[in-house]
Amino acid sequence: MTVLTKAADSGRTDVRPPARKARRRGTTASLTAGLTAALVLLCLLSAGIGAYDIPLGDVLGSVQHRIGLGGGALDRVAESVLWNVRLPRVTLALLVGGSLGCAGALMQGVFGNPLAEPGVIGISAGAAVGAVASIALGLSFFGNWTVTVCAFAAGLATVLLVYALSRNGGRTEVVTLILTGIAVNAFAGALIGLCIFFADNAQVTQITFWQLGSLAGATWPKVLAVLPCAVAGLAVAPLYARKLDLLALGERPARHLGVDVERLRLVLVLVVALLTAAAVAVAGIITFVGLLVPHLLRMAAGPGHRFLVPGSALGGAVVLVGADLAARTVAAPAELPLGVLTALFGSPFFFWLLRRTRRRQGGWA
Amino acid sequence: MIARITGRLFASGRGLALPESSAPGEVLAQASELVVRLGGREVLAGVSVAARAGEVLALVGPNGAGKSTLLAALAADLAADEGDVRICGRAAAQWPARELALRRAVLPQAAALSFPFPVEDVVRMGRAPWAGTALEDDDDRAVREAMDATEVTEFAGRPFSALSGGERARVALARVLAQRAPLLLLDEPTAALDLRHQELVLRVCRDRAAAGDAVVVVLHDLGLAAAYADRVAVLRGGALAAEGAPGDVFTGELLSEVYRQPVEVFPHPRTGAPLVTPVRG
Structure with a gap:
């Protein structure tokens, strides 16, 4: 009898679910391949195009030369432009975009709401306060890294504060968390206003440009300042993908399935703080990447976080490298602020998403 | 050491104590003199029930009687303010989430x-x-x-x-x-279902009990409870009004009093199982 059922069972497994699973795996595989190809292409283009054009072949040759795989060095100017201006900028775009995309996917998973974004719980605003204050007060204890360090510290402090304030009796209600985020955002806005009020003209200009979001000041030291945070965050995030799937059922059902929900939330909030604060610190406030990239990928490949979390990092990197390339070439020799560009294209798309969701399911709960 | 850390990181299941199979009649979940207060109100005021392997236990009672609270306490969702809850022989609060998940499954109301x-x-x-x-x-x-x-x-x-x-x-x-999981806690599994699927779900409960699981199910339909439960616990105002086999517990007087609505109970003409209907007209 057991043998019979087993045989029947295995026969059926082979036919039904795997077909669907294989199709899904096919989608995620082709999406991953497509995004990776787009990313490599955009990186190469971005390294070559600009005020001083470097042909694609030369870019490849120089990179090969540096890593010791043949190729050849370029002339002094081209080599300097490529390695001291372009590549740090591309690398920074990669890290910032990846961090923002991944942080967005994690945050949406933690809140169980596709509208959640790292900015919602006040990390971006908190990090901005740190950066603005360091500029307005003329702090310089870490040299060039002062803004970065202050933004990071303030962002992390903010998210811990939000988390502590929104906890009640060992639980964190999502509504409380979001409302606390709103209050913190308002408070941070007031602090930024105060800093600007006390700053002199030069500082105000600097603050304004920082707030608009830009990768213009990219250098290797800046890359190094972000690298550990971004890499640590990006490496840890996928480990929690399966638990995030379970969290979609709600907090109690996730707990019934063996997830330590409080711990999961704490770890993920810290990872998100790490990723966003690092991104905001070097590149200012860049909106919508963390919101739209996970959304698009969810539409294309389904809501499973095992693809969504790393996929959003990849997608965020693609978007940001592309947006940065556009920001500095569209109005050359002038450079558009990156944050303005992403918001310019991001918000209409967001409106479309909002209307579509309202038509289909009556809006987000 | 490193293996242990990576093991923890990837939530490996090695080293987890798997649930042992239980003998029929063994108590898998037990509330003793359980008191639970929510928002200053005493929702459960000293309730004692036991869920045994091989049995379907139905929790019935009027709205607000504490059925779902009792289920949540048995699921280790709510801490006992007084008294205690034990699951598979250990105090509910002492189970790590993962090991508890191997032992009890919960169907939420929504x-x-x-x-x-x-x-x-x-x-x-x-x-x-x-x-x-x-x-x-x-x-x-x-x-x-x-x-x-x-x-x-x-x-x-x-x-x-x-x-x-x-x-x-x-x-x-x-x-x-x-x-x-050997302990199944179901909160109104039949609420949204049509006639056929209500029967189906309770047959599934019976099958699971027959396979040796303990099933606790919150029901509003007393007819279903009478037909499928081995034991029913009737709750009223956070306390146990009666507990036992449906045939013994479901009497017109008790149910009329608990539900504050005249109820008649009579045997099914063919099977003799108790049928419960409100007195109408």
Whole structure:
């Protein structure tokens, strides 16, 4: 009898679910391949195009030369432009975009709401306060890294504060968390206003440009300042993908399935703080990447976080490298602020998403 | 050391104590003199019940009597303010979440999902506690059997958000069954279901009890409770009004008093099982 059922069972497994699973795996595989190809292409283009054009072949040759795989060095100017201006900028775009995309996917998973974004719980605003204050007060204890360090510290402090304030009796209600985020955002806005009020003209200009979001000041030291945070965050995030799937059922059902929900939330909030604060610190406030990239990928490949979390990092990197390339070439020799560009294209798309969701399911709960 | 750390990181199931099979009649969950206060109100005022392997225990009573609170306490969702709750021989609060998930499965009153996972993925979520254990190989089989038992196989590929209320309830039940825990706690599993599926769900409860599980189910339909439960616990105002076999407990006087509504109980003309109807007209 057991043998019979087993045989029947295995026969059926082979036919039904795997077909669907294989199709899904096919989608995620082709999406991953497509995004990776787009990313490599955009990186190469971005390294070559600009005020001083470097042909694609030369870019490849120089990179090969540096890593010791043949190729050849370029002339002094081209080599300097490529390695001291372009590549740090591309690398920074990669890290910032990846961090923002991944942080967005994690945050949406933690809140169980596709509208959640790292900015919602006040990390971006908190990090901005740190950066603005360091500029307005003329702090310089870490040299060039002062803004970065202050933004990071303030962002992390903010998210811990939000988390502590929104906890009640060992639980964190999502509504409380979001409302606390709103209050913190308002408070941070007031602090930024105060800093600007006390700053002199030069500082105000600097603050304004920082707030608009830009990768213009990219250098290797800046890359190094972000690298550990971004890499640590990006490496840890996928480990929690399966638990995030379970969290979609709600907090109690996730707990019934063996997830330590409080711990999961704490770890993920810290990872998100790490990723966003690092991104905001070097590149200012860049909106919508963390919101739209996970959304698009969810539409294309389904809501499973095992693809969504790393996929959003990849997608965020693609978007940001592309947006940065556009920001500095569209109005050359002038450079558009990156944050303005992403918001310019991001918000209409967001409106479309909002209307579509309202038509289909009556809006987000 | 390193292996232990990576093991923890990847939530490996090695080293987890798997549930032992239990003898029929063994107590798998027990509340003793349980008092639970919510928002300053005493929702449970000294309730003692036991869920035994091989038995279906139905919790019935009027709205606000504390049925769901009692179930939540048995599930270790709510801490006891006084008295205690033991699950599989250990105090409820002392179980690590993961090991508890191998022992008790809970069907919540409302099935919600924040992202549109396909039905099969939702059912498969019930297998999460077994990841990395020796029984992980049963995953496909457990998922398929749970889906067949609740008749949700035909829409396995549809997104959960596209289902009707009754279909969602059955998918949620399939997920709970796929978890294959020896203690099943179901909060109004029949609320959104049609006649056929109400019977189906309670037959599933009976099957699970016959297979040696302890099933606790909150029901509003006294007829279903009478037909399928081994024992019923009638709750009123946070206290136990009566407990025992449905035939002994379901009497016109008791139910009329508990529900503050005249009720008649009479035997089914063919089977003799108690039928409960409100007095009308």
